[in-house]
Amino acid sequence: MGGDFSRVGTAVAVALIGAIAAGGSAEAQQARPDPTLPPVVVQPGQATPRSAADPGARPRNAARRTARAARSHANPAPIAPAENAASLPRDGIEGYFAQTTTAGAKVATPILQLPRSVSTVTQQEIADRDAQSVREALQYTAGVSSYFREGQFTRDFVSIRGFQALQFLDGLRLNVNNYGLEPYGFERIDVLKGPAATLYGQGSPGGLWDITSKRPTDQAFGEALLRFGLRNTMEGAFDVGGPVTSDRSLLYRVVGVGRFGDGEIDFTRNERAYFAPSFTWRNEDTSLTILAAYQYDPHVTVLQPLPYQGAVVPGPTGQFISRNLFLGEPGFHDTSVQQARIGYEFKHQMNEVFSFQQNFYYQNIDINLNEVQSRASASTTTTARMAANQTFQIDMYQIDNRLKADFDNGMLRHHVLFGVDYSAVPNYQGTGTAAATNFNFYSPAYGTPVPTPIITTNRYQDQRQFGTYIQDRTEIGRLSVLAGVRYDNLEQDQKTRTLNTTTGVLSNPPWTLQPDHGLTYNGGLIYNFSNGVAPYASYSQTFTPTSGTDFFGRAFIPVTGDQKEVGIKYMPPGLDLLLTAAVFDITQYDVLTNDLSHPGFAVQTSSVRSQGGEVELKTTRLYGFNVSAAYTYLDAKVIATNTIGGVGKHPVGIPMNQASLWTTYRFAEGVMRGVTLGGGVRFVGDQAVDALNTLPVPSFTLYDLTARYELGALSPTLAKWDVALNVKNLMDTRYVGSCDDQFNCYYGPGRNIIGTLRARW
Template sequence: MPTPRPLALAVSLAAVSIALAAHAKDAEQLSTLTVTAQAATKTETPFNETPQSISVIENEEWEARGAESVQRALNYTPGVYANQVGASSRYDYIVLRGFSDGSLSNTFLDGLKLMGDANSYSSLVIDPYFLESIEVVKGPASVLYGRASPGGLVALTSKSPEFERSGQVRLGVGNNAQRSAAFDLTGPLDDERRLAYRLTGLAESADTQFDHVEEERYAIAPQLTWDITDATSLTLHAYLQKDPEGGYHSGVPYEGAVESRNGRRIDNTFFDGEEDYDKFERTQRLFGYDLEHRFNDAWTGRQKLLYLNTDVTMNQVYGYGWTSDTELNRYYAGGEESMEAWTLDNQLEARLSSGPVDHTLLVGAHYQHRETDVKWSSGSFPPLDAFHPEYGADPSGDIVTTNDERHELSQTGVYLQDQMALDHWRLTLGGRYDRVSITNEQKLADREDTLDETYFSGRAGLLYLFDNGLAPYVSYNTAFTPTSFVDIDGDVLEPMEGKQVEAGLKYQPNGSQDQYSVSLFHIEQDNVATKEQPTDPYRSIGEIESQGVELEAHTQLTDSLRFKAGYSYTDITYAKSDVDSEEGSHAIYAPRHIASVWGSYAAQNGVLEGLGAGLGVRYHADIQADRANTEQVPDYTLVDAALSYDLGQLGMDGVSARLNVNNLLDKDYVASCNSLQFCYFGAERSVKASVSYDF
């Protein structure tokens, strides 16, 4: 079957959106779905009054698709590439509008940054079972959050205590020895309903598609909400997670993975390490509180605090280039790390009027601090036959300590945002001033490098809200991204800085749950930090430009039938580079075309009542395999499916069963490449069945 061309896909999706919008006008009116851009504005702002592109994914949606990580929950979100490292689920790699620089450090939990260190192995993940929703803010958001990628950010919202008693117990099994158990309990603790709790827990493990590699996780999240008065509320929360096994995280050469090597291909289950030496173990501890006080109908104060620490052990034997017709060179990389971080956000929100203009004013003071201690080691191992591997080798020589470092980062910022409403007009203006301090101590070299800078971030957006729900808008936003990356001389790289111009159109028909949006954007980023191979030092290549268009449609045709469709065209290039072969070429990890559609059906009556089904298709095209654009990753199309049944129809109230199959056709493919030496296999077919009891 011929591959659909990108233009045809875009036209088809646009036509579908128009047809569905027309249908929504004539269909039976459904209750209005209120979606707010909480992360984009830090205030309760409706979807079609926010002058920036956002996507919100609810818990029910990703659970229906069987997504078991945050990155997989975003598989059907336009402008997002969630296959950066293929089948690996060790980290949540999320590429936004083509930018991969923030793919490990641009995640926020309940409004506060998960302070992972991208210059280490100490990046955190939150299991999606503990989340209520995920909001993707596309484009710069530094005016509210400080350091962030110009591609956008991912904001996670935790499940929170409720004052109505409920609970869930869930068990799951699947191929590759998948097995899991989870529970979620909430309710009041006193008769006056001033205290409420939530306790959520999970245990899961699997063998993974790669030989000799396992995944294992245990997590628990206790929470307590106290309505101290009718105007004051305090929520205490903790999240504890232990990953004794972190799965696979390695790549293989382009020749052998995408192209054959001497007529042979490497199997997508290939493991290039050594079972006796490979290890990844991570422990995360998060503690915090949210305090809110309403002074009156106009003024509200909030304080959010999050403390986190994590310990990581990473030992890996990995292949790096061919040494013969069949054998790969192999090396060893090890890491022992400990990270500690604080983040505090103070907010004062006011809803005021000045004549005919209504204002939602937000004033904030924000502090972040992170310390990471790292010890890295390296060595070499005997080569391995990639087509007939035999394991049991020991190091070829001594494993030596190469780095003993301490990374420190502090950021203090103050920000102001005013959202103004005048009749149908919505104007958003914001500014932020930050001071950032970075210190890298290299103990083996007895050297300390520092960076101390100040930055101003701004945003301006204008939107017109028509009575029929149409809302055209334009906006301008800036971003800055300081890191602890150092160059070959050990100097801290200058922070990356970005700016974006965006124009778009949003539409939510009155009285319906349907939502449609289209956005066009242009982003520029300076002082871009990158490296050719994972083992290379970082360098600043100059400037990246990203431009494109995104379409997204959510529609509920009937009470039973829903569709979600999306398309994104992303043209991201190295506009300026210190390497001639890179300048003007397209960035890696950035499909130029991504299209997806997911449809779900839930029978409401008749003999099929209680039965649900879902089917989705994801298409990725034009992915560069290296920075010089000498090779491409072949386009690929993936199919996902789901079946569910409410056993309450058989007298088992509260019990439901679900079957999820991702990559239904078991397509063997390469998801992406970091270079021609490191390409990543995509996930094979995953089949999982689960049974839940809700009470």
């Protein structure tokens, strides 16, 4: 595999050289603008910005209507760029906050007109903090906890308001296990807090995060960078794009990343290859954007669970277990994840009222796992291990069709969205296991031969979901009222074929079909005062189908939940500042727990309530400062369970208090001109280890630093270049991010230092 990545490194180096060389042609293209088509902003479906002083204003595109009416079919008129379009900010790209979002409405909606809590992590904030994953990108976001099961870079486990959240990409759900995506391919991440089933179907009561992929722009540009980090890590990346044709009707963008180096845990690697091309074709009324990506992680590290005694508190020997300890076998350590996807976004403006949008993607994930894994045991000095041979083949198909109508009805301005979506997720999992030697946490010994287990269990599954929804956002002067309803129909076919190792014959049981359906509602209202204050209230529901049956063969009913939320948003006119605050009450019903009367089975006897509040502040170049600050108070409790003594206890792994502050300051003049300095602090309160809350994971505080220097301050010939340094966990604090129970705790990463050399044109 080392040879493979030597070739990847060479390819990336060649691509970087080509990208830098392309800078000259990009500048030539940029010097010859052709305004025959309106400019494309990077955030898709960008709503026309409204003055914070008059959010109820209704701009009309009279020039477009006049031109369209006078146009000859034989000789269509060229399209003029939108008024002041060249001066519009790239929303969600530059700065630290966005003025519009598609999360919560599926179409671009001003933040101050959406009665839901939404946080945006912009491209600039991701770059300033040099986030290497979604969980790192969301570490400074209110209501979000991203420290669950740390220690691997291929999964993004994130909880929102106390519940594990779901991952979306370009508005479509990624249905399986939140496999990590390359953050250099992101434009922004929007976090919608609370249930979202009315628009998105089955999901989490905590909410979701929606990643927007980088896509073409109508201005030629380029970027190339080299990163160097601890543990022999080196990364090359490039991002180039712009118009292909002189009339800017065809645009392109290509993003690439190649990385190799050692992991923090002994005998592990940190390697990735990523390539993402995209193309946009458009005319006055129609656009089609093709989005594709390929990602290969050739050396994945599985979770390394450790006992509470030895990770959180000293072990029997009085020592802590090393953070670098590898629990597997170096000679049986070969796990890879390969992801490929392709999709499109189609938009068509039918007339002044109706528009149609369609999103589609197909994604394939192939996982091959050969690992010796730790198995929890009561011992605090040794662990039992198991050799596993697993293969996963997952296909995902998603399509979402939306018809939007914007029209007046007397004093009312309606934005009606009618949608139909469909998803199918056929997947296969093959598993073979065998016992392996025990392992001592304090005296590790490696080298035991491990034969590859035969795959004996073959699970086939096909999940299908069909949903239809309607939502109306109505403007009544400064008041916006949101109401929606959705119906979902779901089916899951499954069968498991088992190998008889004596005869070599696979069983062939019949498929089991489990149908389900759900009806969900949401509603809310928000009022915009002229001073930029916008109070709101909302109600939303969620449901999640639950596969399987109980001891008596009865199918489980869906897990349901709802949220009541009241909040306020503040975006003062003339200041690049967004302040949001919210209080919420979420209840989740009919959660599975162990059947105490019939071991090995489950019952639906648990319910959880999450109450709390959060405050978030974002600024963009406010007196030279970019700021992202957040505080979350979360009182989550079990309100029903069959566990004796469990009622009133906190769920495992949910901190009650979290706070963070990240800021940067750029010196615009003087001897420090071109220098940007910044840093952050993250505080996570203590959390429960077990259902009866007898043990805590202690609170921890982490510090981060950043510094960047624009070399153009030294010489105009270096105007395209800058260098940066990022330090994460500055004090190299040893901490446990979370525990599943007292035998499965997970260390967080130690100090990491990354230097970056970047060229932009």
